[in-house]
């Protein structure tokens with residue numbers, strides 16, 4: 001028998017509806033912050049206890065709510081921001097549905113205290129599970145405080161699906177940082193368990209706000225750009241390639257003052273960075289985009305995190321074009337250790353030297369076939385004492401613009417103590433403002449990969465003849481593959497001939513490698529080429545190069561002499577993409593001196 005249809009009691013219905021808007025504590029806090037901004041607040045204080053689990057509140061100095069409207073504000077679809085549906089097309093506020101306060105009130109214990117500037121006194125209401133339980137006068141300067149306790153106490157099922165509290169706190173910090181970036185003119189204070197996490201006065205510019213959020217030395221390195229077309233205006237602060245992340249977390253996207261997620265914007269950013277980044281890395285950036293309100297639909301998602309552009313192509317090309325310009329000036333940010341006076345900042349030094357010429361000089365001196373007196377190229381680091389606070393640009397740490405590359409004296413012997421190997425896996429190299437830690441295998445892979453690609457497209461590599469040619473029986477499928485890629489392998493220095501299947505004879509192997517079991521290595525390289533499914537012809541060269549690099553690179557566990565390490569680091573930073581190996585894993589990380597100083601309380 002079919003179940004009968006019944007109307008849900010209002011209390012149940014409102015709790016279900018609340019779940020749409022308030023999916024997690026972060027969404028409730030975000031709504032409160034948006035309300036404060038809509039009220040024209042010049043200063044906003046967010047307090048959080050036990051990572052939003054126990055309670056949180058937002059206090060502002062905005063327009064306030066009249067005492068006799070407090071309860072109306074808590075009614076579903078009651079809003080002061082929208083009078084008719086047409087107004088959605090010229091929306092100037094973040095809120096418009098009148099749903100947030102009632103939704104939060106339905107699933108928490110809430111206290112609302114407010115006083116409009118013109119009112120003589122403040123008033124409050126207390127609500128539990130959507131019911132007003134207390135009201136009365138209160139003391140407060142003009143503005144509004146909304147305090148939320150025990151969120152989801154009456155919806156245990158939802159509670160169970162919540163994030164870890166620390167994850168929620170991190171998300172909350174990121175949200176407030178994002179809105180702080182969206183509104184530089186607003187002052188912010190964030191208090192966690194009674195302790196001030198940050199307090200930022202109003203900032204005069206995007207960069208000044210970025211300096212408050214991420215620290216001055218970091219903000220200095222962000223590349224700035226802006227562009228205007230028709231009613232569209234974009235302005236950006238772009239992170240250097242080494243700020244890139246494996247996720248989009250480093251991106252703050254702001255559209256008409258609203259913090260959003262937008263695949264279209266993310267793609268435009270990624271597009272602009274082009275091959276400055278390996279695949280799988282996402283640039284860190286802040287994008288402020290203004291679009292004509294009637295070309296933007298903000299009403300597509302319950303939590304309003306997603307928006308829809310009427311002219312997505314326009315937005316894409318505008319943002320990509322705006323970013324492309326400053327990115328074209330990026331060079332790998334490395335400089336010689338010891339060659340530059342330590343007093344000069346990277347920026348001043350590079351300006352003096354005309355940095356446009358330096359990448360060529362790097363490649364010249366440090367190509368794979370170069371001699372033994374390469375300049376040691378190392379990063380110039382910049383510190384960010386507040387890196388831990390930063391959720392968007394947290395790791396790896398920032399880098400300054402390039403300083404000039406000065407070759408070391410030709411007779412310079414590797415100096416003792418300047419470079420170390422750790423656990424036969426990492427190379428530690430001091431740089432002016434800290435230390436870089438290089439993964440020796442990943443670094444070598446990147447070097448060999450680029451070298452191999454060049455070989456595959458150009459001059460054949462030298463081969464070292466084997467004293468005793470090796471006869472190897474390959475599995476059938478590998479034998480077939482060898483027939484297909486044999487020419488490419490020859491370019492890389494292999495001297496291999498197919499005999500009658502499945503036997504091949506190896507007469508020479510790529511130069512410069514100590515290869516004990518050529519047959520085994522050849523098989524591994526062939527395996528590597530097919531590892532990721534069928535081979536599209538256009539990717540074949542890259543795959544051959546990647547597999548060759550992976551299997552012939554030095555491994556973790558190989559001991560290295562100081563000269564070998566210097567050479568490796570040097571060659572790494574002469575590649576076109578030193579930040580990642582061909583699989584997109586990082587090749588090095590950086591420890592800032594300023595960070596160490598901070599940790600030791602200096």
Ligand code: ADP
Pocket residue numbers: 031035036038039060062063064065073074078079080081094095096097098099100101102143144
């Ligand atoms: P919306 O923001 O969509 O209008 P809300 O439920 O978030 O809906 O808020 C309902 C109404 O309460 C708002 O329209 C506004 O008039 C009032 N309000 C909420 N928060 C504040 C605040 N911090 N300062 C002033 N008014 C507020």
Ligand code: MG
Pocket residue numbers: 031034035094095096098100101
């Ligand atoms: Mg609202």
